[in-house]
Amino acid sequence: MTDIPKNYDFKATEGKINRLWEKSGFFSPDKLTKEKNKKNKNNYFSIVMPPPNVTGDLHMGHAEMLTLEDILIRYHRMLGEKTVWIPGTDHASIATQNKVEKILKKEGTSRHFLPKEEFLTRIKDFAKKSHDNIENQIRKMGSSCDWGREAYTLDKTRSKAVKMVFKMMYKDGLIYRGEKVVNWCPRCSSTLADDEVEYRDQKTKLYTFRYCKDFPFAISTTRPETKLGDTAVAVNPKDKRFLKYIGKRFTIDFLGQKLNLRIIGDRSVEMDFGTGALGVTPSHSKIDEKMARVHQLPFVKVIDEAGKIREGFGEFSGLKATEARKKITKKLKSAGLMEKEEEVTNSISLCYRCETPIEPLPSLQWFIDVNKKIPRFKKSIKDIAIEAVSKGVFNRSKIEFIPHRFEKEYLRWVTNLEDWCISRQIVFGHSIPVWYKNNKILCDITPPKEKGWRQDPDTLDTWFSSGLWTFTVMAKNPKDLQFKDGKIVVSGKDFKNFHPVSVLNTGYDIIFFWVARMILMTAYSISDIPFEKVFLHGLVKDEKGKKMSKSLGNVIDPLNVSEKYGTDAVRLSLLIGSSPGNDMKLNEEKIAGFRKFTNKLWNISRYILQRNSEVGNMNIDKNNFTSADSWILTKFKELVELTTKDLSGFNLARAGERLIDFTWSDFADWYLEASKFETNQTQKTALLHFILKNLLKLWHPFTPFITETIWQSFANNRLLLVEKWPKINDFPAYSGNKGDAFELLQEIVKSIRNLRSDHKISPDKKVDVTIEIIKDKWKGISTKEILKEGSNLIKKLRTGVQKVDITVPSKKKSPNSIHQSLGPINVIISLEGIVDTKKEKIKLKKELEKINNLISGAKKRLSDKNFTQKAPKEVVEKQKEILEKLEIEKREAEKQLNVH
RNA sequence: GGACUUGUAGCUCAGUUGGUUAGAGCGCGGCGUUCACAUCGCCGAGGUCAGAGGUUCGAUUCCUCUCAAGUCCACCA
Secondary structure, rough: OOOOOOOOOOOHHHHHHHHHHHHHOOOOOHHOOOOOOOOOOOEEEEEEEOEEEEEOOHHHHHHHHHHHHHHHHHHHHOOOEEEEEEEEOOHHHHHHHHHHHHHHHOOOOOOOOOOHHHHHHHHHHHHHHHHHHHHHHHHHHHOOOOHHHEEOOOHHHHHHHHHHHHHHHHHOOOOEEEEEEEEEEEEOOEEEOHHEEEEEEEEEEEEEEEOOOOOOOEEOOHHHHHHHHOOEEOOOOOOOHHHHHOOEEEEEEOEEEEEEEEEEEEOOOOOOOOEEEEEOOOOOOHHHHHHHHHOOOOOOOOOOOOEEOOOOOOOOOOOOOHHHHHHHHHHHOOOOEEEEEEEEEEEEEEEEOOOOOEEEEEEEEEEEOOOOOOOOOOOOOOHHHHHHHOOOOOOOOOOOOOOOOHHHHHHHHHHHHOOOEEEEEOOOOEEEEEEEEOOEEEEEEOOOOOOOOEEEEEEHHHHHHHHOOHOOOOOOOOHHEEEEEEEEEEHHHHHHOOOEEEEEEEHHHHHHHHHHHHHHHHHHOOOOOOEEEEEEEEEEOOOOOEOOOOOOOOOOOHHHHHHHOOHHHHHHHHHHOOOOOOOOOOHHHHHHHHHHHHHHHHHHHHHHHOOOOOOOOOOOOOOOOOOOHHHHHHHHHHHHHHHHHHHHHOOHHHHHHHHHHHHHHHHHHHHHHHHHOOOOOHHHHHHHHHHHHHHHHHHHHHHHHHHHHHHHOOOOOOOOHHOOOHHHOOOOOOOOOHHHHHHHHHHHHHHHHHHHHOOOOOOOOOHHHHEEEOEEEEEEEHHHHHHHHHHHHHHHHHOEEEEEEOOOOOOOOOEEEEEEOOOEEEEEEEOOEEEEEEEEHHHHHHHHHHHHHHHHHHHHHHHHHHHHHHHHHHHHHHHHHHHHHHHHHHHHHHHHHHHH
């Protein structure tokens, strides 16, 4: 194996490895054999990929999601569970249509100049291109998902499910059509759900004026143009100023337009705001709408879907809302009606897709009633969605959020949920399965055969279909979805084995959009929960903590850095330093840093394999372990246990950090170095191979490419991908605490390096070391034995030592020596004429001071009865040990100080 | 207005049921190539764990308040 390259060449291998995996078929659970004789009932493990929108490219957030999910998937696959990760994409109706609209704009045209069919074709082409691009990117990240099960929110199977659920809900009376005030985006020309509206603070003018001269008081508003639709004035019933007017009706002339106003008392009106009187516009404000329903006020629609004043408002008709505002304020002023204009800060509502200000207006739309009791559940879908997380439904444990705190946020949101507007005036999406003929309405999965029916022109909110994601992806084709016993039944093994999904991993930013909708929709459709656990990650921000966006130019492209530093390095950079539910900062240097690690792992393997590439057939002699062997085996056993525990508990980052620490420092810096100088080299090779093999397994979920590449160099075509996760029971037995001896040797080596460095002893200067034995036993092992066995190692491990003397402590100290006390032993380097006594004195004094402080602290603690009585025995014992060690160190330091 | 998160070394972050000398990587300073690795090795400096109280024998860790940064929800006539 002399032909292993010096550096890890990810460019040459990643593609090859990917093809090897895919050819093997092991990304699919169908080829995996289930672990036998396992009492663990969790023999199946499933994740559904949050489907990326087909709007172009993947970003770092997607790369993070893919990394976390792939780690979980690979880990569970190696545990011997039947594991599946189902990939897919989301048609994302508004988002995708907007992208194409932008492209059209660049081309100098717009959707309004294209026939609907042509526009739709353009979007579908764009979606296809995006999909192919995304699929390629997902592969590049090393995602071991099952492409044979790939799904799309707009394909035939998912479309059938959408229609089925719609029909069920329609029949149950859960879906209804009604004229209500909705969030209207004038640019998208579509409605939006309440949570698709974003808010931003803005400065605006608050106008205070009277409708007309003979109106008894003034009102305040930031939107004078909507006042053409006022049908009431609300005041607080406690407000003495207005008490006498409540219940009165006024027919007035508002700048030439007739208004019929009733004065109503409503406790939601704040007496201190503005004049304390509020003009109620039922048609153009959701709050006013509520008030209007309570007081049964008439609705007058002023603004149309294009954002213009409707017919019937005289000189204002046809004006855009902003123009109408100008004209009205101007006229109010010249009529002497304006009483005040002041700057206020309020929050403006914006479309979450195009940031256009939202126009609330009444419109005939489809809604889901979230409060209506469903006969077969005797509860509303809101009730079920609350129970699913708070106490569990359908005989399932409650859905667990990681981190826990998001459960509260979810519950608050669901509890306050109002009817969900699901119809969109977008061409790209699922058509509403409703047909009209004269006054008749028909809702069905297939179009009516009879002629003359016209389908509803609208499409469904994109979250309606993604809300069905977990169970619809378990269907292989439309036939797998059927109605039965008042619910939707999914046939096939996948649904039986893999649903509810084990883990849903997604960003906390779409808990409401998606996670909550899945719970609502799945509970209703199949009478079950969609997933057992929700594992939430944060957002990937730039190095300053800002959101990455194309307009800010701070975007790191996953594909680009993957080609620059290797996919494994990118994966590590997205894992380490992240914690569930918290945002992370990322810059390119961090990614570059992890390339160093992959190269280190490469070279560790290179060294071991160059010793002997016949891995696996070597016997380990259990009766012949050195202290280093025992030490590394203990450490490694601990590593396996903790890594397993952390992976099972979603502490993925911690697992990765610990692996780096073990690999780099314990294994490479100490064990590997020591192994070069020990006598039984056959045994060394066997042990090195044993640890390397198992270490590669532990690393595989995190850095799949490099580990598989190394594995392939010796594994005779067996794939690391499906190797079994290490079990400590299979590890060679090792005896007692012999490993502790190696820790003492490490202390000695470090102290020698330390002394040399402090005294600027040139590296080529060889020195003699005297080690005095203060205590015969250390952690139950003979100190003398440790030193005898280790003296050769002490010389070799970059200490520049040529001779080691082991003696009893001498009474006299030489001024020509430097020394360090390690408790059970003293390390002394003799140096004729080199020691700077002054400097040494200062150093020793400083050290003594530190030791004295620690001693007095320890003594104080031990003399405190409260401590000795109340603290656990182990802690008190440990404190005694520390004190003992410190006192030896103190004595030795004092002796040394006396000679200088 | 309600709630949540974060605050540990110059920077990015660990710190596992509270346990006594708080860690890593990067950066910085010094030194070093006898062959696994300069995408490397060795050594070092650097922290009153945001601040103030409290609980406790003992607090970076638990509680309360304050400050700072950020997020979500509600309100905004």
